[in-house]
Amino acid sequence: MELLGLYYYWVFAALLMIGFYAVIAKLNLIKKLIGLSLFQAAVFLLYITMGKVEGGTAPIFTSDNADRLFSNPLPQVLILTAIVVGISTTSLGLGIVIRIKEEYGTIEENEIQEIDRQ
Amino acid sequence: MTVIFGVFLLTLLVITAIAIVQARNLFVSVMLSGIFSLLLAANFFLLDAADVALTEAAIGAGISTVLLLGALVLTADSERAPSTNRLVALIVVVTTMLVLIYATFEKPRFGDPFAPVHQHVAPWYLDKTREAIDIPNVVTAVLGSFRGYDTLGEVFVVFTAGIGVLFLLGARSGEYAQQGPIDSAQPGGLRHYLIPRVVGRLLMPFILLFGFYVQFHGDYGPGGGFQAGAIVAAAVILYALLEGEDRALRVMPRGLLTGLIAGGALIYGAVGLAGIFLGGNFLDYSVLSSDPVKGQHLGILLIEAGVGITVTGVLLSIFHAFAARDKF
Numbered sequence: 269m270e271l272l273g274l275y276y277y278w279v280f281a282a283l284l285m286i287g288f289y290a291v292i293a294k295l296n297l298i299k300k301l302i303g304l305s306l307f308q309a310a311v312f313l314l315y316i317t318m319g320k321v322e323g324g325t326a327p328i329f330t331s332d333n334a335d336r337l338f339s340n341p342l343p344q345v346l347i348l349t350a351i352v353v354g355i356s357t358t359s360l361g362l363g364i365v366i367r368i369k370e371e372y373g374t375i376e377e378n379e380i381q382e383i384d385r386q
Numbered sequence: 387m388t389v390i391f392g393v394f395l396l397t398l399l400v401i402t403a404i405a406i407v408q409a410r411n412l413f414v415s416v417m418l419s420g421i422f423s424l425l426l427a428a429n430f431f432l433l434d435a436a437d438v439a440l441t442e443a444a445i446g447a448g449i450s451t452v453l454l455l456g457a458l459v460l461t462a463d464s465e466r467a468p469s470t471n472r473l474v475a476l477i478v479v480v481t482t483m484l485v486l487i488y489a490t491f492e493k494p495r496f497g498d499p500f501a502p503v504h505q506h507v508a509p510w511y512l513d514k515t516r517e518a519i520d521i522p523n524v525v526t527a528v529l530g531s532f533r534g535y536d537t538l539g540e541v542f543v544v545f546t547a548g549i550g551v552l553f554l555l556g557a558r559s560g561e562y563a564q565q566g567p568i569d570s571a572q573p574g575g576l577r578h579y580l581i582p583r584v585v586g587r588l589l590m591p592f593i594l595l596f597g598f599y600v601q602f603h604g605d606y607g608p609g610g611g612f613q614a615g616a617i618v619a620a621a622v623i624l625y626a627l628l629e630g631e632d633r634a635l636r637v638m639p640r641g642l643l644t645g646l647i648a649g650g651a652l653i654y655g656a657v658g659l660a661g662i663f664l665g666g667n668f669l670d671y672s673v674l675s676s677d678p679v680k681g682q683h684l685g686i687l688l689i690e691a692g693v694g695i696t697v698t699g700v701l702l703s704i705f706h707a708f709a710a711r712d713k714f
Contacts (some may be wrong), residue, residue, distance in 0.1 A: 322497030
C-alpha cells in the first residue's frame, strides 16, 4: 500500500520521460510535437494527482454532501485552462510545421538542417 | 476497487504512450494519442476532477486528433529516417526518470489530506465559495471569480495562439475563399457516404445542445466556457467533415469566426472594466448588481460566455486554416 501511494508519481515520471524522449530522439517535427503534448499530459496528471484527497469527492456542492471531504479545486482550475491553452499552442506549432513543409519540402529535422547548410 | 482500476488505467496510459512514440506511421501515433487522451480523461475522473476530465475528453480525444490529422494531410504520414542519437537520448531519459522516481519517495503519499498542497489557499476557497459566490461548483467559482485574472490571461493566450495560426496559414487563403455556388458534382467531405452522413446529422443537434448545456450549467455541475467551446467547435467540425468545409464556412463564415475570437475576449475584458466603472476593482463582479451574490452570478455567466465564444472561434479558425491549406 505504501508503494501504491507513489504509483501515480512514477507514472508521471515515466510519461514525462517518454514524451521527452520523443522530443529529443525523434527527427520528425510532428512526432516531436506529439511528444511535447505527452510531456504536457504528464504534468497535468501530476497536478490532478496532488489535488486528490483520500475519501474526498469532486468539489461540487450538492444538497447531501455538505459535510463531505472535497478534493482540492485549485489544481483542477489550473489544469482545466492549461488543457485549452495546450491545444492552442500545439496548433500554433503545427502551423509552423506546415509552413516549414511548404518552404523546405520536408519535416525531418536532419534534412532541414542539410538544406540550411547549402 | 477504485485503486485497482486506477492502477490499471495508469498502466494502460504508459503502454499507450510508449506505442505512440514507437510507431513509425504518424497516423497510428495520432490515433493512439486520441486513445491516450480518453484514458487520461478517465483517470482525471477517478481523481475527482470532473471538469478537467470533460475538458480533456472534448479537447484531447476530439479536437486535437482532428487538428493533428489535418496537419498530417499537409505534411507527411510517416517518419523517414530513424534518429542516430537514440542511445544517448535513452540514457539521458532513463537517468532523469530514475532521479525523478528517487525524488518521489520524499513526496506525500497519494490522497494524503495533510499534504502541503491542501494547507494553503484551497480550504479558504472551499469555505468562501458558499457565502461569497453561492454556486455549487467550486471549480467554476475559482476559475471565474476568485482567480478571474488568471483565466483572463489564459483566454488571451488562446486568443494570441489563434491569431498566430491565422497569420501563419491565412496569408494566401484569400483567393480561395470565394463563396461561389457549391459544386455538387465535386462533393467535399463525406457527402457521398450515406451512413456517416445520416448518423452525423442525427448526432449534431444533440452535440450542440450538450455544448450549450455544459456552458450554462457550469455553475451547478461540471462544465463551463472552456469545455463548451470545445464541444460546440467539435460539432461544427463534424459538420465540416461530413458536408465539406465550404458548407461549414457558409454556416459560420471566416469573418464571423474572427469576430468570435475577438468578441469573447472583449466581453471578458468589458466585464472587468464594468466592475471599475461601477466602483469596484477590475473583475470584481459584486458591484454588477445591488446584491453582491447576484452580481457574482451575473459576472461568472458573462465571462464564461466570453470564454466559450473565444474558444469556439479559435478552434474553428485553426481547423479552417488547416483545411483551406489543403487546396494548394
